[in-house]
Amino acid sequence: MSNTESGTLSAAFNRGKVMSRDCPSRAILKHVTSQWGVLVLVALMEDTHRFSALRRKIGGVSEKMLAQTLQQLEQDGFVHRVSYPVVPPHVEYSLTPLGKDIGRRVADLADWIELNLPTIIKARQSLA
Amino acid sequence: MSNTESGTLSAAFNRGKVMSRDCPSRAILKHVTSQWGVLVLVALMEDTHRFSALRRKIGGVSEKMLAQTLQQLEQDGFVHRVSYPVVPPHVEYSLTPLGKDIGRRVADLADWIELNLPTIIKARQSLA
DNA sequence: GTAAGTACACACAAAAAGGTAAGTTTAATG
């Protein structure tokens, strides 16, 4: 039996087969749900930040990872980067409308986990 | 089973500072937002699945990764595992209420990405 | 009798992610 996927005639333009190995969504998903990607989005949901401010805010990020993460999110159109060519470099990062849209969902997820952390921890212990 | 949430009294007050290096939320976040964790949650939002059904549905997962992911999600209290001790092993995986709650958010995220994929791809190209 | 299907575990290897330290540029500070 074949898969019980959408089954519509518009197979050539399938609107989302995350389940298939080569769906482009997977790449975006990886950027957004990456360890540092999540935290960058959460941080930028609050406010615009400079590179070093983000670094201080997100405990544990290395400069390398923060830079890499920001570049990915910028390429995907979620993060807006503004560079002021001044003497000590000054760069500001903020979310694009698209970034705010997805950032809301990511932050929602993170918030939910924080809120339900006690419950989750209890669930874990009862299975230990 | 004496348990203070995070252990020490000083840490007992922070009810989830994802931004701090040692916040327990980070571990849960990693399980949930892991490459396969996301897809397992999305799949199980639709219906209960057997191990091999999940494997077939989620393109690209290896048995090892699927097993590992399911165990993590089970430990966190998101996935319910029912094993029927029959001749060819039969195990069913489903979401707990907690799992459905978080699964909804994860699926929402995945859906959003699928829906906005064209926009994202355009954004990417305009920066290339 | 042999192959296939089921739900894994285990060992080994390859790949990817991540960390560390150093370098860059130029102005202000001490």
Place this chain on the structure above:
DNA sequence: CATTAAACTTACCTTTTTGTGTGTACTTAC
């Protein structure tokens, strides 16, 4: 004059993650 600070980049190395292949116990199908 040396240091600091910004926002990175690059090289190098360690850690983590992921894949591959094998085995198990048993039954049904061919």
